[in-house]
Amino acid sequence: MSGLRARQKADRHRRIIEAATALFRESGYEGAKIEVIAAQAEVSIGTIYNYYQNKGDILGAIVSLEVNEVLNAGRGVVARPPANVGDALDTLIGIYIEHSLHYLSKEMWRQAMAISTQLPNSPFGQAYTALDRSLTDQIRALIARLQAIGLVREDIDGAALGELIFNNMNMMFIEFVKRDEARIPELRTAIRRQNRILVAAIGV
Amino acid sequence: MSGLRARQKADRHRRIIEAATALFRESGYEGAKIEVIAAQAEVSIGTIYNYYQNKGDILGAIVSLEVNEVLNAGRGVVARPPANVGDALDTLIGIYIEHSLHYLSKEMWRQAMAISTQLPNSPFGQAYTALDRSLTDQIRALIARLQAIGLVREDIDGAALGELIFNNMNMMFIEFVKRDEARIPELRTAIRRQNRILVAAIGV
DNA sequence: TTCTAAAATTGAGTCAATTCTGTTTTTATG
DNA sequence: CATAAAAACAGAATTGACTCAATTTTAGAA
Numbered sequence: 001m002s003g004l005r006a007r008q009k010a011d012r013h014r015r016i017i018e019a020a021t022a023l024f025r026e027s028g029y030e031g032a033k034i035e036v037i038a039a040q041a042e043v044s045i046g047t048i049y050n051y052y053q054n055k056g057d058i059l060g061a062i063v064s065l066e067v068n069e070v071l072n073a074g075r076g077v078v079a080r081p082p083a084n085v086g087d088a089l090d091t092l093i094g095i096y097i098e099h100s101l102h103y104l105s106k107e108m109w110r111q112a113m114a115i116s117t118q119l120p121n122s123p124f125g126q127a128y129t130a131l132d133r134s135l136t137d138q139i140r141a142l143i144a145r146l147q148a149i150g151l152v153r154e155d156i157d158g159a160a161l162g163e164l165i166f167n168n169m170n171m172m173f174i175e176f177v178k179r180d181e182a183r184i185p186e187l188r189t190a191i192r193r194q195n196r197i198l199v200a201a202i203g204v
Numbered sequence: 205m206s207g208l209r210a211r212q213k214a215d216r217h218r219r220i221i222e223a224a225t226a227l228f229r230e231s232g233y234e235g236a237k238i239e240v241i242a243a244q245a246e247v248s249i250g251t252i253y254n255y256y257q258n259k260g261d262i263l264g265a266i267v268s269l270e271v272n273e274v275l276n277a278g279r280g281v282v283a284r285p286p287a288n289v290g291d292a293l294d295t296l297i298g299i300y301i302e303h304s305l306h307y308l309s310k311e312m313w314r315q316a317m318a319i320s321t322q323l324p325n326s327p328f329g330q331a332y333t334a335l336d337r338s339l340t341d342q343i344r345a346l347i348a349r350l351q352a353i354g355l356v357r358e359d360i361d362g363a364a365l366g367e368l369i370f371n372n373m374n375m376m377f378i379e380f381v382k383r384d385e386a387r388i389p390e391l392r393t394a395i396r397r398q399n400r401i402l403v404a405a406i407g408v
Numbered sequence: 409t410t411c412t413a414a415a416a417t418t419g420a421g422t423c424a425a426t427t428c429t430g431t432t433t434t435t436a437t438g
Numbered sequence: 439c440a441t442a443a444a445a446a447c448a449g450a451a452t453t454g455a456c457t458c459a460a461t462t463t464t465a466g467a468a
Contacts, residue, residue, distance in 0.1 A: 008434095009446090034425060044448040049426065110321050118318035120382035129382070157401060164398045167375035168368050178324035178333070194368045197361060201405025209415080209464060238455060248418045253456065 015041040029111040056115035060124030067131045086199045109177040136166040219245040233315040260319040264328030271335045274303045290403045313381040340370040
């Protein structure tokens with residue numbers, strides 16, 4: 001019987017994530033003390049460290065939820081892309097960016113990104129890299145789809161192009177979260193302008 | 205007379221940076237305790253914090269040295285670029301990448317990047333952003349030069365293109381420092397492959 | 409040379425993440 | 439239902455970055 005123990009475990013996980021999400025949003029990542037998260041989740045400090053290797057991993061679990069939602073939303077665009085290369089890219093990237101601040105504040109993103117570079121081999125570091133990879137793959141899938149439809153030249157190196165587009169978008173997003181006053185519409189406009197160069201180069 | 209006081213100050217700065225560089229390389233950023241840096245530099249803990257706002261700023265000073273060297277080396281390429289768009293980009297990017305591990309280990313880069321996203325408004329965060337900006341500007345200058353020579357089409361949006369190339373390179377470099385086993389030649393090959401798409405699009 | 413205000417240094421103390429060890433709870437077995 | 443091993447928990451102790459009030463050093467005026 002794996003009953004009680006497993007149930008309690010899942011329950012504690014949930015309580016910790018809920019408490020942390022609330023506190024991160026409320027007081028910021030640094031401001032949310034482990035002691036307080038523990039109290040609000042009704043577990044001890046030791047238990048938190050039994051579930052997560054460090055404070056960053058708690059944030060990591062929250063980031064994963066967000067990115068997986070974004071990936072899901074992106075699937076629809078890849079399946080039925082707008083009938084124009086520029087719009088197709090803009091729509092997919094739009095989904096990524098518009099969703100991005102749904103659960104996570106800019107400060108939470110900054111911390112998450114920082115931790116993922118700081119500790120690339122921690123559970124969260126690896127998970128974050130995998131998420132980036134999934135996003136890159138989704139952009140590549142869109143390009144492949146556009147090639148299949150005949151909107152993008154067949155001789156284009158889709159794998160390299162997908163990386164190029166993702167890397168540029170991601171870097172722009174990093175700069176975006178670094179500046180509290182930066183706004184989404186301007187971010188999207190800037191990325192559109194950059195992608196225009198590519199769109200001109202790859203269209204049939 | 206600005207003598208003694210200024211001299212001692214410069215001397216202490218130098219000793220702190222020297223001690224920190226050695227210890228960061230030896231024990232890693234986390235492993236290098238402020239207490240030990242202070243002892244090795246023959247100043248007190250408090251003095252270190254009088255010179256630098258936090259541990260990250262010490263690393264920041266070292267990063268600035270490195271990046272400024274790279275920027276200097278890049279000037280030569282911009283002044284007399286190879287007579288071919290692909291080679292010109294590859295040469296400039298080659299300089300950036302080949303220099304990058306001269307003073308800084310991958311671990312130091314990871315920390316520096318992490319801090320710059322984590323605390324974008326700290327002295328170091330701002331300096332790091334400015335350095336990125338300078339590198340972007342240098343790539344833009346190269347493109348402008350190539351346009352002047354007639355190797356790149358005049359109607360290309362040079363500003364956006366420069367960002368695109370820098371952002372992609374930078375993101376590739378971030379992934380590179382995140383993986384200890386990653387090697388420079390493979391990094392350069394991958395970036396060359398990505399840039400090939402652009403080169404094809406922008407050549408006259 | 410002597411003296412004083414300003415500048416700089418010092419290191420013990422604070423604070424919060426993480427570790428560690430003893431205790432409690434759960435499970436499985438007879 | 440008793441019990442021993444395994445798993446999970448608790449929270450006091452540790453650790454290391456950073457602060458701050460007291461002390462020392464320097465500059466330069468008298």
